[in-house]
Amino acid sequence: MQGEHGAAIAGLPTYADVARAAERLAGAAHRTPVLTSRTADAMTGAKLFFKAENLQRAGAFKFRGAYNAISALPEAARTRGVITFSSGNHAQAIALASRLLGAPATIIMPEDAPAAKIAGTRGYGAEVVLYDRYGQDREALGRAIAEPRGLTLIPPFNHPDVIAGQGTLAQELIETAGPLDVLVVCLGGGGMLAGCALAAAELSPGCRVIGVEPETGNDGQRSFRDGRIVTIPVPRTIADGAQSTALGALTFGIIRERVSDIVTVTDAQLAETMRFFASRMKIVVEPTGCLAAAAVLHGQVDVRDKRVGVVISGGNVDLATFARLTAGTA
């Protein structure tokens, strides 16, 4: 999977895939605003451009990859339908994208997932299948449903069209803000980081791309440094969208080639960043969506005198949790 720096690597998506995804997403995804804050600039000595994917449809960047992947299916496969495993933003993104594209969607969720997320996913018209995460084999259940119906699995990050779809947000950011010195991206399974790295390498050559993980969930950082995919137990963190336990082969293949560094932040820094976004920038950001900004605001990334893109990945947090975390009692 390894290739020369800057060259396309066999089997991995390239910038051409991002460009094709941007065409598919035009008019379907929101072109989310790029926000600036003199306060944040003064705190960091940088010129910061925040890409507000919390204002994306279904509340997170995930809609981009989901819509792109389902759009790319042959007509017959789309008519049969898609299936995924997720209790988070990917579930709602697949549900909404499927509805828009006329593909039946089945989402397998743990039966103890938050009622609001189950209801939200059903609200977009998806069929939700609940399973007992302590007693049932999720993969076996998925196969038992998918095979007789010929459903296509759309995984949350390790898929070329998902990666390419997420990369469109960096393309829009660079189109709006101009060339960047640094692009800082939230990191869970790596779909967004990989896609953004492809776009940045093409559209803002020389831009450093930095991934940010929760301190307790630093599998990406360890994988990046060790040069192999490191798997960790499910991490405890308020960043519930970054509780993945390992990068995928595709996302790791791109990240090891295109990303400059991976840093981490604490849950306390995430909560403080949520408060900053709410009180100063007037936006609701979920804990995972604060990863990149927390690293920038807390000095984990060298940004002084630089033009810096900062991805806000999503805003799906229930209001009680939001109130608790922004009250500073996390």
Next chain:
Amino acid sequence: MQGEHGAAIAGLPTYADVARAAERLAGAAHRTPVLTSRTADAMTGAKLFFKAENLQRAGAFKFRGAYNAISALPEAARTRGVITFSSGNHAQAIALASRLLGAPATIIMPEDAPAAKIAGTRGYGAEVVLYDRYGQDREALGRAIAEPRGLTLIPPFNHPDVIAGQGTLAQELIETAGPLDVLVVCLGGGGMLAGCALAAAELSPGCRVIGVEPETGNDGQRSFRDGRIVTIPVPRTIADGAQSTALGALTFGIIRERVSDIVTVTDAQLAETMRFFASRMKIVVEPTGCLAAAAVLHGQVDVRDKRVGVVISGGNVDLATFARLTAGTA
């Protein structure tokens, strides 16, 4: 003050003043995003365009009028400085605009104003003078400070350059969204409603312009219907930015000519709208900023099958109040 419909009225600002304000504000004010929501569209049967002035500098549309008014001062007057009375968004807007334009600012605030607002205003570098609102004559105090120093009073709404500055938000909204059938605007003292009505009449002829007040603070609605300025006691409402007791002569002069109707909403509808903005659109909006949207979402304005501009006026609400109101225990 009355004139023929559509004609300029002596002494009142016109669209030309809005256009000049837009030139002064270019690069100083944020061009705030226009947000859309398929959910809100589905709820109302309309195509809604939300102008997000909660994302404006200092957190509210007030920056536009303040910056325009101070910019318009002769150099000598600007160097001597400006003064205003306000405990709200106008205070912070004047403080920030003054700092940017090199004008010393004095803000007279009641000594029982929220500590956060006093600190915020001082944080922008303004001199804050506190007074006892039960025992001291505010106007006399203002004159005693202003006269020896030659300070210029910038009132919160009843001023041609303030009205013209606020109108720039409607100009931007129509430039971005295209022609509108209806424009719905929050109403306190009427600076924003008057300025937006000037812009809409010029840039989207035939657009109905609707003002929205709190039910308990319906002086504007009564004035509009009676054809004279009606003064009411300070109303009890969570919309603290719309607790003005009367329109001004200038704002009323424009509103009676250019506005189609004024409607009201309840505090419960405002709180519900705050929850909608936070949970569905991922933005923090103060109660006053919800006025226009609350009227649209609760059927107070006929919007079905129409293209509708909805102004979100500000986002300055402390996080504890935000948590309380969005928890539904208002």
